[in-house]
Amino acid sequence: MATLTNPIVTTLASQPQVRKSEYRGNVQWIPVEISEDAADGTHPVVFTDVLPPNTELIAINLEHTAIGGTGSTLDIGITANADAIIDGEDVSSAGSVVYPGIAATAGAGAPVAVGGKQIIGELKGTMSTDTIYGYILIVTDE
Secondary structure, X not given: OOOOOOHHHHXXXXXXXXXXXXXXOEEEEEEEEEOOOEEEEEEEEEOOOOOXXXXXXXXXXXXXXXXXXXXXXXXXXXXXXXXXXXXXXXXXXXXXXXXXXXXXXXXXXXXXXXXXXXXEEEEEEEEOXXXXXXXXXXXXXX
């Protein structure tokens, strides 16, 4: 029977000085709660301040009510690329926005380098009594 090995274990054998954000780093929780009124249109969303160097986003789990408006979607990304992580997630019906997705193909759920950037996005739709809440997980060297 073949032994399957996580590639980071092989890297550690040859380079024992791996940054904490790459292996056994400090996971930090960023709470998300958005419940502001917003007219129909495209609205920028700011999820974080500028993050420390060597920070990687490892997971997103957001729950939302049915966001009104035609073709309501949510993008999540980083400074200067608002849809780099999640592009056009349908939020017109109540549900979840998750990264990495369950059906992620190889590499699709890889950590995203966000050091020195903000996690941002765009909401296309109308919010009145609607909410988006949950969390974003990052790993840092801190």
